[in-house]
Amino acid sequence: MQQAFKTLQTAKGTLSQRGWFPATSGNMSVRIKCSSLENNQPIIAITSSGKDKSVHTSEDFLLVNLNGDLFYPTNLKPSAETLIHTSIYQLIPNCEAVFHVHTIYNNLISALYGDQGKVIFMKHEMLKAFNIWKEDASITIPIVENHANIPKLAEEIRRVIHPEVPGVLIKNHGIYVWGDSDFATKRHLEAFEFLFEYQINMFFLEKFNQT
Numbered sequence: 421m422q423q424a425f426k427t428l429q430t431a432k433g434t435l436s437q438r439g440w441f442p443a444t445s446g447n448m449s450v451r452i453k454c455s456s457l458e459n460n461q462p463i464i465a466i467t468s469s470g471k472d473k474s475v476h477t478s479e480d481f482l483l484v485n486l487n488g489d490l491f492y493p494t495n496l497k498p499s500a501e502t503l504i505h506t507s508i509y510q511l512i513p514n515c516e517a518v519f520h521v522h523t524i525y526n527n528l529i530s531a532l533y534g535d536q537g538k539v540i541f542m543k544h545e546m547l548k549a550f551n552i553w554k555e556d557a558s559i560t561i562p563i564v565e566n567h568a569n570i571p572k573l574a575e576e577i578r579r580v581i582h583p584e585v586p587g588v589l590i591k592n593h594g595i596y597v598w599g600d601s602d603f604a605t606k607r608h609l610e611a612f613e614f615l616f617e618y619q620i621n622m623f624f625l626e627k628f629n630q631t
């Protein structure tokens with residue numbers, strides 16, 4: 421448990437320094453290795469709800485099972501989006517970590533391509549960060565509508581999750597990213613954000629060249 425909290429704290433510090441958790445947004449979780457906890461039920465460590473992620477406190481993380489039941493410590497409130505995390509662990513058996521961030525670039529991409537329900541990136545060296553090594557590599561990232569109702573949002577996300585694509589964009593909200601380790605999840609998130617920033621800059625460059 422201490423190791424999982426430490427892993428989350430380190431990643432939280434790194435991502436918050438980049439400004440990827442503005443205004444208490446975002447949340448993170450990792451799978452707990454010690455499955456002897458709670459009758460061998462899978463357990464995740466997840467961020468508490470509504471915290472300033474740039475500040476480290478003793479109340480930043482807690483444990484829940486995959487039904488979202490609070491397990492430890494019981495005085496803390498789990499992320500409001502815990503159901504999205506547990507849905508991803510249930511659908512992706514080798515998922516070990518889930519990170520969610522709101523950035524300007526992921527929001528702009530979701531707004532520009534949201535009506536198409538997906539955004540496609542082709543022939544970027546960065547696609548190797550997703551272990552795609554083909555010459556004509558591409559990745560299609562699904563985009564779902566945002567809902568204030570979290571069960572409804574989680575259902576939308578479950579509907580579009582693809583085992584080969586470790587991320588889902590939520591329109592005018594942010595991105596959920598996962599991987600088979602916290603290292604892979606961070607790598608996937610950085611690669612997605614790189615591609616989003618590239619695409620937005622290219623969009624404006626092309627507009628500028630047309631004028």
Ligand SMILES: CSC[C@@H](O)[C@@H](O)C(=O)COP(=O)(O)O
Nearest residue numbers: 443445446447469470471499500
């Ligand atoms: C700016 S508040 C954003 C929240 O509504 C939510 O989308 C979010 O990412 C963080 O919720 P949290 O309950 O702190 O995990």
Ligand SMILES: [Zn+2]
Nearest residue numbers: 445446520594
């Ligand atoms: Zn969010």
